Amino acid sequence: MEYYVLTLWCECTVEYSHIHCCALLLLKTPVKARKTTLKISIVTISFNQADYLKKCIDSVLSQHFNDLEYIVVDPGSTDGSREIIESYGDRLIKVFEKDTGAADGLNKGFSRATGDIFGFINSDDELLPEALEKVAEAFRTNTQTSVISGCGYFVDASGAFIKSITPSKFTAWRYAYGAVSVFQQGTFFRSEWFRKVGGFNTENRTCWDGELFLEMALAGASFNTMGEDLAIFRLHDASITGSGRLNELYARDADRLFRSALKRPRSERDRYIAILARLRKWLLEPSWLIRRIARLR
Template sequence: MDDEFKRELLERLKAIEERLDGLDTSQSQLQEAYARSRAHLRRFWLRPPMWTFEQHSPRPLDLRTLPAPPSLPTCVPTIAIVTPSFNHGQFLAATIDSVIGQNYPALSYHVQDGGSEDDTVAILKGYGDKISWRSEPDQGQSDAINQGFAGVDGDIMAYLNSDDILLPGALTYVAKFFAERPDIDVVYGHRIFIDYAGSEIGRAILPAHSIEALRYAGYVPQETMFWRRRVWDAVGPMDRNFHYALDWDFMLRAQAAGFKFARARRFLACFRVHDAQKTTKNYELGRKEMQRLRLRNLGYVPSQLEISRAIAPYLLRQFICHWSYRLGLLRR
């Protein structure tokens, strides 16, 4: 990538991003951002940032870059969160701590473990009455989530996998967002990628929700997604026939039922990248499940070229948002 191309890229990003909401920049800021970006441009190239987990070498997760939690709404909604778990003892405590550490006053939190053989049960027992939990064999992640929600209730619902974590203030933000936006049924936000040890390795800044793009690709970060109870009641629980694309299936059913999605302008959670995760180990199973969903929702199985063309406008917007954030042109 030569200097002329880099200058042209930065100029185009600046021109387009000036049309987006929330832009706050100056010529001096742009020059400073360009200087900071040179090394990143050499390494990152043009891959879609939302699907590029390892964007830089591991570094401590700096929570000072996140905004302070907002104030609670006048009427505090109850939030029900379920964590499906199986042999993730090395990550589970961090996940639980990220939820109960929110100090949200109306939280129902349950861990549904599939009969783990590691130290999971000992970890769960260590929390006493701070959480509810069960450990017993199940039929997979979807079944565990459904079992978990059978025992907890809330105005707002979400599930958080046992290797991911919520960011501080996420629940308060979500509660206030839903209170201020009664027209929105499902909300999700930006995500941070962390490694096995919990160090940050990248970020994904998402543009506004695209109904069309979601029909072709499950791009919504599941760990950041919350929905109103009425969505679950209308479209039903997680489909136990899906073990990889269960979240995308749920989103597609909700979108097809007319429920409205919105992307929040805030980092809400961290997605952990490690060798033992389903996303890494079960790619072929995931590919088959995604093809099933495309056949069901589109009426045919599109080629990779057709998928790329359909989601290209969304990926371009995401690329612009990502680099505008990385260059300091956008504040999140």
Template sequence: MPPNYPLVSIIITCFNYELFISECIESALQQDYPNLEIIVVDDGSKDGSWDIIQQYRDQVTCVRQQNRGALRSSLTGFRLSNGDFVHFLDADDLLVPGALQQIAPHLRPDVSKVPFMLSPIDRDGQVIGDPFPKLAQSIESGPLIQSINQRGYYNTPPTSGNIYRRDIYENLGDLSYERAIDGVPYLLAPFLGKVVSLDVPLGKYRIHNANLSSFSTLSSDRLNGYIDRFMARLRHLAQLIDERGIKGKIRLRQDYAYVREMTILSTVASGKRPALRLLASYISAVRREHRALRTCMSLAFALGLFVLPNLGRRQLASFRLDPSRFWRVRSRLKHAASVGT
């Protein structure tokens, strides 16, 4: 293969997604990229997913395992892969035609990660909002490292919107705290190479009842789990930086705006009104980490959680955690603004 076409491994993990798995596999097979392998791991599906997957056994590597969760099925696929770059594609998501050809010029040894935007679609494949997250065309990792130090994260797409250089996933160590495959790798990538962000939607992210279940139940335990994983990833990142002798350190804090927000939502989930001191700490963290518009929005959100009755607080908190509602609202506001100009 020409040097600008390194081997790319698309790893598709599936659990009970018989409605979507065929379309997902087809979106990978239809890529006009000349050096590609596709691995599909069925994580013990109880529906007809495995029967559908086996129909592609002459074109892709098909593996079935007992149900062990998304992380372990992704690791199974990674162990079976040989790609210089890897792409974890959720079974309900899609790649758009020609996506890998657009990404190909950036698959270089000095590039650790290529994130791209995703178009949110509904169960039937209809677009329900603007492409997200908003990415600026960039080849720099410095601002991302700065964001990690400031906020504990940087703006990145969900799993299906990223291609990683293989070594980012090697020798990660203990991931027992994790549920997803790309929790600490997305944080590690800027320290190990250039992150080339593409400001075009090259994939589709499906919103449906199954994957919204994690947002539908406002649970204190669930929200505290978000906090625990957030902090565990940062501690793990600091460990990997030290073990690999990478230049640069990260400063761990306990008062990230994300942690404060999840603490507030956990308080609401337990049926309590957040204390003014906690809300003030949250606003202070947002002011430190974000610009004025975000601070104003967060202030309105915090005030709502304080003044509303219990039912209203829970509804507002649920709205905050539901991405499909946010995308629809953003799209409507954008449309209204364009009509008014």
């Protein structure tokens, strides 16, 4: 279908409150219709998290969003997780394949995805009600934005509130100095950027999400934030992020990504720059403090 634009061409001057228009032109110029509907693909990686898995899946499937594609990846759980996944029938896409780790599992999931917008939620985390409609509207409104991060909060194993999470705008420089808050559960991105950077680095076992966003930033993706709560991040004894066993691996990955972002190794001087960069973050983006105070009221 062709759409035509009626254009008013004016040479306007304001004299004693009179506006003089010189010509009216009808241009038969076809205009490409703006896409008003967006398909969202969500991937969940599941491995022996049966205690939280049903809550996670229900939080996605209960979204009041019509064009949703949900993919759940399980490489071989033995705690009843697969039976939980199977119970949802064709309401989700199941990927039961062995993988080499979380990043590889996510790549397997997204290789099946056909959406315009991608997001991923861990099997022990949850989306909040209406999250996907808010995400879709944000991308419809911000047509040039590649990646959007929303807010959320940490909860404990029982679901009790711990603290709020407010993301900061992502740049490669900020990420290199640890001066950006990355809330993966509340971050969504256009599918073409995922494919452009080749997906997740399967060798990264600690911060595959941060590396993905860094690669997008280095490739020219535009990042934005939104003030809506989109998801919850559960901390418990068995969670990957909540454990201390990966600290050494994380330090190695952080040094490698620093070199990738700034094209040089980290120096002693960078320790002080990192402190200043984080201080700058708190001074210029005080929303984290405002949200924390608001929750105390």
